[in-house]
Amino acid sequence: MPLRAKVASSVSRTAAAISRAAGRGDGSVIGGRIAQKIDPDVLRNLAAGRAIALVSGTNGKTTTTRFTAAALGVLGPVATNSFGANMPAGHTSALAKAGSTPFAVLEVDEHYLDRVIDATSPRAVALLNLSRDQLDRAKEVAMMAQLWRTALADHPDIRVVANADDPMVVWAAAPSPHVTWFSAGQRWHDDSWVCPECGSPIERAGGDWRCTGCPLRRPRAQWVVEDDGVVDPNGDWHLVKLQLPGTVNLGNAATALALAAEFGVRALEGVPRLSAVTSVAGRYAQVERDGRHIRLLLAKNPASWLEAFDMADEAPTLLSINARDPDGFDTSWLYDVDFSPLRGRPVLITGDRAYDLAVRLEVNGVPFRHVRTFDEAIGSTPPGRLEVIANYTAFQDIRAELNRVN
Numbered sequence: 422m423p424l425r426a427k428v429a430s431s432v433s434r435t436a437a438a439i440s441r442a443a444g445r446g447d448g449s450v451i452g453g454r455i456a457q458k459i460d461p462d463v464l465r466n467l468a469a470g471r472a473i474a475l476v477s478g479t480n481g482k483t484t485t486t487r488f489t490a491a492a493l494g495v496l497g498p499v500a501t502n503s504f505g506a507n508m509p510a511g512h513t514s515a516l517a518k519a520g521s522t523p524f525a526v527l528e529v530d531e532h533y534l535d536r537v538i539d540a541t542s543p544r545a546v547a548l549l550n551l552s553r554d555q556l557d558r559a560k561e562v563a564m565m566a567q568l569w570r571t572a573l574a575d576h577p578d579i580r581v582v583a584n585a586d587d588p589m590v591v592w593a594a595a596p597s598p599h600v601t602w603f604s605a606g607q608r609w610h611d612d613s614w615v616c617p618e619c620g621s622p623i624e625r626a627g628g629d630w631r632c633t634g635c636p637l638r639r640p641r642a643q644w645v646v647e648d649d650g651v652v653d654p655n656g657d658w659h660l661v662k663l664q665l666p667g668t669v670n671l672g673n674a675a676t677a678l679a680l681a682a683e684f685g686v687r688a689l690e691g692v693p694r695l696s697a698v699t700s701v702a703g704r705y706a707q708v709e710r711d712g713r714h715i716r717l718l719l720a721k722n723p724a725s726w727l728e729a730f731d732m733a734d735e736a737p738t739l740l741s742i743n744a745r746d747p748d749g750f751d752t753s754w755l756y757d758v759d760f761s762p763l764r765g766r767p768v769l770i771t772g773d774r775a776y777d778l779a780v781r782l783e784v785n786g787v788p789f790r791h792v793r794t795f796d797e798a799i800g801s802t803p804p805g806r807l808e809v810i811a812n813y814t815a816f817q818d819i820r821a822e823l824n825r826v827n
C-alpha cells in the first residue's frame with residue numbers, strides 16, 4: 422500500500438478508537454472520513470488485493486451482509502462493516518480496522534453503489550430489492566434502478582447475484598453477463614407495477630411476473646427458498662435453521678449462500694455458519710425485563726413494516742416512530758403501510774411522532790394507547806411477550822434503554 426494510504430489507514434483506526442473511548446458510538450464514520458481527507462484514494466488502496474462482496478438494496482442489507490460474512494468465514498478471516506456504516510467512510514474504516522484479510526463483505530447504501538464499485542472492484546455484488554424509502558431524501562425507485570444498471574454495465578466482469586422476484590432489480594441486473602438469480606419471495610409489490618424498460622403494466626400470477634409490453638419477465642432462479650430451506654443450483658435442498666425469525670430472513674440466508682458460492686463456499690459448508698447468527702446490531706434481539714419477553718424489530722419503510730408484521734407474534738405490540746435526521750423528516754410514508762394486521766392485538770404507541778402514527782392508526786381502524794416512555798409501555802402490558810417495532814432512531818432509543826442490547 423502507498424505510504425499516504427498507510428498513514429490514512431492508521432489515523433482512521435486511531436480516530437475510531439478515540440471516538441469509541443469517548444462514548445460516541447463505534448467511531449467508524451469519523452475514522453473513515455479523516456482517512457479520506459488524508460488520502461482520497463484510501464478506499465481503493467485498502468480494497469486492493471482483497472476478494473470483495475458488496476451487498477445493496479433497500480431492505481435486508483445489514484442481515485445479508487452479516488450472513489455472508491459468516492458463510493465466507495469458512496475460507497478465512499473476513500473484513501466487514503457490521504455496524505451498518507454503509508457509505509464509503511464506513512467501508513474505509515472497516516477495511517482499515519481489519520488489517521490484511523483476504524476477504525471483505527461490505528454493506529453499501531444503494532445510492533453509493535456505483536462509487537463503491539469503482540473504488541473496490543468487487544468480485545461479486547448482491548442486489549436485494551428496491552422500494553420506496555425516506556421520501557424527503559431517497560431517490561425514486563426507478564432512478565435507483567437506473568443508477569445500478571449503469572454502474573453494472575460499466576463493470577461487465579462483476580458476478581451479480583440478483584433477486585428474480587423484484588422487477589426493478591431484474592431490469593438493473595439484466596445487461597450483466599454473469600448473473601445468478603435467487604428467489605426469496607417478496608411480499609411488497611407496490612413499487613413495481615410499471616415496467617422500468619417500457620412503462621407498460623407488469624402482470625403477476627402466483628410468484629411469477631412479466632411485462633405486458635416488452636420481453637422483461639421473471640428469470641428462472643438458481644437459488645430458491647423452499648419450505649424451511651434453500652435449494653441450490655444443483656437442485657439440492659438444504660435445511661436452514663436460523664435464530665432470526667421470518668421468511669424474509671430465510672431469503673437473506675439464500676442470498677448470502679448464493680453470494681458466498683461466488684467465492685467457492687459450498688452451501689453445505691455455509692449453512693451451519695448462518696445458524697450461529699443470533700441478532701444483528703440489536704435487531705431481532707430478545708430481552709427479558711420484569712417478566713416481559715421483549716423482542717426488537719426494526720422497520721424503516723413500508724416494505725419492511727410489512728415483513729415486521731409477518732414476523733411478530735400475536736401479542737401486545739409497541740410501535741415507536743421518530744422523524745430525526747437518520748429516519749427522514751417526512752412521515753407521510755405511514756399511509757403506505759397497512760397496519761390492519763395489528764387489529765386484535767393490544768397496540769401501544771410512542772416516539773417523537775407518536776401523534777402522526779395515532780392519526781394513521783385511527784384512519785386504519787386499529788385501536789391503540791399512547792405511552793410516553795418505554796417503562797410505561799412495559800408497565801402497561803401483562804407479563805409475557807412484548808413485540809417492539811420501531812423505525813431507525815426510535816429503535817436506537819429503545820435499544821439504549823435495554824443497555825445497548827446486541
Ligand SMILES: [Zn+2]
Pocket residue numbers: 616617618619620621632633634635636637
Ligand atoms: Zn416492459
